[in-house]
Amino acid sequence: xxxxxxxxxxxxxxxxxxxxxxxxxxxxxxxxxxxxxxxxxxxxxxxxxxxxxxxxxxxxxxxxxxxxxxxxxxxxxxxxxxxxxxxxxxxxxxxxxxxxxxxxxxxxxxxxxxxxxxxxxxxxxxxxxxxxxxxxxxxxxxxxxxxxxxxxxxxxxxxxxxxxxxxxxxxxxxxxxxxxxxxxxxxxxxxxxxxxxxxxxxxxxxxxxxxxxxxxxxxxxxxxxxxxxxxxxxxxxxxxxxxxxxxxxxxxxxxxxxxxxxxxxxxxxxxxxxxxxxxxxxxxxxxxxxxxxxxxxxxxxxxxxxxxxxxxxxxxxxxxxxxxxxxxxxxxxxxxxxxxxxxxxxxxxxxxxxxxxxxxxxxxxxxxxxxxxxxxxxxxxxxxxxxxxxxxxxxxxxxxxxxxxxxxxxxxxxxxxxxxxxxxxxxxxxxxxxxxxxxxxxxxxxxxxxxxxxxxxxxxxxxxxxxxxxxxxxxxxxxxxxxxxxxxxxxxxxxxxx
Amino acid sequence: xxxxxxxxxxxxxxxxxxxxxxxxxxxxxxxxxxxxxxxxxxxxxxxxxxxxxxxxxxxxxxxxxxxxxxxxxxxxxxxxxxxxxxxxxxxxxxxxxxxxxxxxxxxxxxxxxxxxxxxxxxxxxxxxxxxxxxxxxxxxxxxxxxxxxxxxxxxxxxxxxxxxxxxxxxxxxxxxxxxxxxxxxxxxxxxxxxxxxxxxxxxxxxxxxxxxxxxxxxxxxxxxxxxxxxxxxxxxxxxxxxxxxxxxxxxxxxxxxxxxxxxxxxxxxxxxxxxxxxxxxxxxxxxxxxxxxxxxxxxxxxxxxxxxxxxxxxxxxxxxxxxxxxxxxxxxxxxxxxxxxxxxxxxxxxxxxxxxxxxxxxxxxxxxxxxxxxxxxxxxxxxxxxxxxxxxxxxxxxxxxxxxxxxxxxxxxxxxxxxxxxxxxxxxxxxxxxxxxxxxxxxxxxxxxxxxxxxxxxxxxxxxxxxxxxxxxxxxxxxxxxxxx
Numbered sequence: 001x002x003x004x005x006x007x008x009x010x011x012x013x014x015x016x017x018x019x020x021x022x023x024x025x026x027x028x029x030x031x032x033x034x035x036x037x038x039x040x041x042x043x044x045x046x047x048x049x050x051x052x053x054x055x056x057x058x059x060x061x062x063x064x065x066x067x068x069x070x071x072x073x074x075x076x077x078x079x080x081x082x083x084x085x086x087x088x089x090x091x092x093x094x095x096x097x098x099x100x101x102x103x104x105x106x107x108x109x110x111x112x113x114x115x116x117x118x119x120x121x122x123x124x125x126x127x128x129x130x131x132x133x134x135x136x137x138x139x140x141x142x143x144x145x146x147x148x149x150x151x152x153x154x155x156x157x158x159x160x161x162x163x164x165x166x167x168x169x170x171x172x173x174x175x176x177x178x179x180x181x182x183x184x185x186x187x188x189x190x191x192x193x194x195x196x197x198x199x200x201x202x203x204x205x206x207x208x209x210x211x212x213x214x215x216x217x218x219x220x221x222x223x224x225x226x227x228x229x230x231x232x233x234x235x236x237x238x239x240x241x242x243x244x245x246x247x248x249x250x251x252x253x254x255x256x257x258x259x260x261x262x263x264x265x266x267x268x269x270x271x272x273x274x275x276x277x278x279x280x281x282x283x284x285x286x287x288x289x290x291x292x293x294x295x296x297x298x299x300x301x302x303x304x305x306x307x308x309x310x311x312x313x314x315x316x317x318x319x320x321x322x323x324x325x326x327x328x329x330x331x332x333x334x335x336x337x338x339x340x341x342x343x344x345x346x347x348x349x350x351x352x353x354x355x356x357x358x359x360x361x362x363x364x365x366x367x368x369x370x371x372x373x374x375x376x377x378x379x380x381x382x383x384x385x386x387x388x389x390x391x392x393x394x395x396x397x398x399x400x401x402x403x404x405x406x407x408x409x410x411x412x413x414x415x416x417x418x419x420x421x422x423x424x425x426x427x428x429x430x431x432x433x434x435x436x437x438x439x440x441x442x443x444x445x446x447x448x449x450x451x452x453x454x455x456x457x458x459x460x461x462x463x464x465x466x467x468x469x470x471x472x473x474x475x476x477x478x479x480x481x482x483x484x485x486x487x488x489x490x491x492x493x494x495x496x497x498x
Numbered sequence: 499x500x501x502x503x504x505x506x507x508x509x510x511x512x513x514x515x516x517x518x519x520x521x522x523x524x525x526x527x528x529x530x531x532x533x534x535x536x537x538x539x540x541x542x543x544x545x546x547x548x549x550x551x552x553x554x555x556x557x558x559x560x561x562x563x564x565x566x567x568x569x570x571x572x573x574x575x576x577x578x579x580x581x582x583x584x585x586x587x588x589x590x591x592x593x594x595x596x597x598x599x600x601x602x603x604x605x606x607x608x609x610x611x612x613x614x615x616x617x618x619x620x621x622x623x624x625x626x627x628x629x630x631x632x633x634x635x636x637x638x639x640x641x642x643x644x645x646x647x648x649x650x651x652x653x654x655x656x657x658x659x660x661x662x663x664x665x666x667x668x669x670x671x672x673x674x675x676x677x678x679x680x681x682x683x684x685x686x687x688x689x690x691x692x693x694x695x696x697x698x699x700x701x702x703x704x705x706x707x708x709x710x711x712x713x714x715x716x717x718x719x720x721x722x723x724x725x726x727x728x729x730x731x732x733x734x735x736x737x738x739x740x741x742x743x744x745x746x747x748x749x750x751x752x753x754x755x756x757x758x759x760x761x762x763x764x765x766x767x768x769x770x771x772x773x774x775x776x777x778x779x780x781x782x783x784x785x786x787x788x789x790x791x792x793x794x795x796x797x798x799x800x801x802x803x804x805x806x807x808x809x810x811x812x813x814x815x816x817x818x819x820x821x822x823x824x825x826x827x828x829x830x831x832x833x834x835x836x837x838x839x840x841x842x843x844x845x846x847x848x849x850x851x852x853x854x855x856x857x858x859x860x861x862x863x864x865x866x867x868x869x870x871x872x873x874x875x876x877x878x879x880x881x882x883x884x885x886x887x888x889x890x891x892x893x894x895x896x897x898x899x900x901x902x903x904x905x906x907x908x909x910x911x912x913x914x915x916x917x918x919x920x921x922x923x924x925x926x927x928x929x930x931x932x933x934x935x936x937x938x939x940x941x942x943x944x945x946x947x948x949x950x951x952x953x954x955x956x957x958x959x960x961x962x963x964x965x966x967x968x969x970x971x972x973x974x975x976x977x978x979x980x981x982x983x
Contacts, residue, residue, distance in 0.1 A: 135841075347953065
């Protein structure tokens with residue numbers, strides 16, 4: 001747990017103790033999850049080049065049949081199947097909201113999780129650090145002003161919900177009947193895609209270069225929300241507090257227009273000011289009718305890297321794609337969906353005389369959902385990805401039975417074929433599983449699941465590993481709240497006129 | 499008493515009986531006045547109480563036996579009405595007669611209780627138009643008179659204690675109540691407020707309505723003086739009442755615009771909606787307008803019942819499309835979705851069976867990740883998630899591609915042509931490789947000086963923004979073309 005996290009927890013605890021308990025209302029959700037996974041990886045090995053033999057199908061191999069890659073330095077390298085590792089990742093989470101703290105408009109929100117691996121091997125990602133405060137902030141609403149202080153998730157195009165967090169202050173002011181909003185934030189940022197600071201050992205498992213201090217983040221958001229149009233512009237700058245150099249500087253705009261009830265245009269783009277190039281962008285047009293809905297999208301994707309890594313100077317090239325999706329409800333009990341995307345990378349501007357790589361690809365999916373009877377749902381999904389690097393194709397199915405509103409039972413299964421462009425193998429996975437969910441009143445929800453995987457690897461040497469495994473999972477969730485005030489702060493103090 | 503007066507009085511009495519009670523008259527034999535026309539010469543003979551306070555309004559049953567003794571005439575079981583008059587009229591025969599007498603008005607009972615020119619004792623109940631014809635001549639008909647005029651002739655509903663519920667249920671609605679905007683605050687609300695000031699509202703609206711009627715729909719009933727001024731009477735619920743959506747709610751874009759409407763006219767929302775009405779949909783974050791509503795409680799209507807509907811935008815592919823929409827109007831999302839719902843997918847729980855990705859996704863993820871079917875880094879940190887797992891799987895690099903263990907064994911010369919793959923899928927590369935792997939060759943100071951910069955690289959800008967990055971590979975000897983302004 002970080003120093004900032006501890007400080008926030010203390011602040012939250014202090015506010016709880018100081019608040020007028022008689023006026024408090026609260027909502028509390030506790031959950032606990034665990035699953036059992038088996039994991040089998042690879043173990044790097046080598047032999048002397050003189051020890052390699054030539055096989056009929058796999059070129060140079062070890063005497064026991066593993067294909068090797070000889071480096072010309074007297075050694076040949078290869079992978080052996082690793083040991084089977086058993087993981088039992090478990091988590092416990094708490095989501096708490098408090099309001100009625102004696103000041104109208106003040107509330108406190110807290111969301112935290114603890115992790116462990118009951119199996120001890122920590123084979124599964126995400127189980128470290130053992131405690132993570134995802135959100136912990138006080139919020140104050142007054143008129144058009146919303147102010148938040150503490151640890152909160154970033155929001156907006158430059159930091160989609162959940163991608164990262166902010167330890168600091170955010171304030172938004174809405175005016176002109178909420179049609180316009182202006183906001184800003186400042187604080188210490190997090191690593192991309194997680195609620196952990198960049199200084200956390202958990203985000204650097206390979207002991208790469210890691211900043212010694214967290215970046216300082218400042219940003220501003222301006223938005224207009226008109227009857228048929230929403231538009232939001234953002235600017236965000238991240239600084240290394242030690243050197244005062246830019247870690248990231250970006251701007252973005254997002255727009256949504258609804259000229260008609262069933263039609264929606266959405267577009268957005270971000271610009272990397274620090275590197276002087278456009279980032280990702282997309283534009284889509286959607287129609288949503290009672291029986292038919294569809295979307296056409298044009299997409300430009302370029303990965304983004306902070307400037308405390310060198311990856312950005314390797315000039316990753318973007319791809320441009322166009323996609324479409326359609327969903328048709330021929331009857332009330334049947335929905336058929338289809339989607340496809342074609343994309344092509346920009347020229348990489350490198351010479352690869354000995355390696356020919358694809359620079360374009362496409363992916364598609366055809367799905368259907370059928371409700372043959374009131375309590376039954378059948379879902380089928382077949383898909384294909386034919387593209388550079390890794391292709392796949394497969395089919396998945398699920399049957400769900402809901403004997404009553406509180407209980408679901410699902411059986412699912414599928415098959416996946418996975419040819420890899422850069423690997424010396426084709427792999428296939430077949431799986432089957434079952435899951436059940438039971439809701440006990442408004443408070444309890446219980447989920448259990450079991451899955452079985454069978455993998456087959458098609459390669460002409462001995463490196464085809466047995467990856468077959470069982471997976472078990474269980475989850476329990478308990479929701480509590482103050483009896484008088486359900487989910488929300490009261491409209492006014494008890495007994496007082498508004 | 500002249501014969502004419504007597505006849506009029508008699509007709510008047512008969513009419514009073516007829517008007518006074520439908521139910522009561524149905525339950526007891528009615529006296530056939532016309533059949534007895536030859537026996538009576540005046541109304542007051544039997545209905546003395548009409549003209550004189552304290553006297554009985556109806557004759558005793560024994561008076562009938564004078565003739566109906568079983569010998570002269572068959573016996574009858576007629577009984578005089580017991581109890582008060584069944585009516586909501588303020589009308590008092592004695593006062594009415596006295597006022598008319600003082601004005602020199604010599605008209606008798608038949609003026610109201612018989613048609614003009616009708617035979618003696620051909621009586622009937624007087625009608626409202628008859629009252630209106632004399633008292634408000636030229637101002638309209640009974641139901642088209644100003645709503646404030648009701649109290650002129652009528653008691654409030656709560657005080658008309660003799661009226662049975664069935665009669666109340668049959669009250670005719672004035673034409674004003676049928677006007678298109680009458681249901682709105684600008685309609686009946688304004689009309690009720692116009693009559694506020696104490697007695698008038700109680701005497702006008704209260705002619706047909708009591709507080710329970712208003713509370714059936716009005717959530718804000720306790721806060722409205724005009725409703726609180728009404729008396730309590732459950733019989734008022736006999737009148738048809740139903741909460742109807744105002745015309746604004748029928749607009750095509752009402753669903754998407756009701757938030758702005760509530761912000762402008764929140765007071766109107768409070769009339770029909772409790773906080774609980776809105777919580778059906780606004781489950782996560784209550785907009786300010788919702789907080790301004792009253793909570794359900796005693797003395798209030800339960801509030802309009804709403805149903806949670808998925809917006810039209812949430813089509814089948816919404817799971818992968820919602821990001822762009824959320825970026826432009828996240829506040830709309832938080833109307834229905836709690837933050838914890840977002841966390842479920844965006845902050846993956848390693849101990850939870852997958853919900854966002856389909857089954858067997860561990861085997862499927864290379865295809866999606868390599869070409870970013872969706873943006874993996876929205877939810878996964880490359881180091882914490884990808885590298886941790888790949889490290890466990892033995893999929894970590896060894897400084898240089900030359901002579902590496904051969905993970906890219908699909909082409910044994912991969913290291914010579916990895917540039918295109920790297921630039922196309924650098925995010926995938928860094929899920930196994932670290933910076934020092936690449937700098938082994940691509941660094942000037944630590945490697946073999948292979949230039950990694952490609953299309954779009956702006957060295958001058960990079961140097962301005964973060965020279966530390968340049969120093970990492972070039973040391974302090976940054977090429978002059980980079981250092982030049």
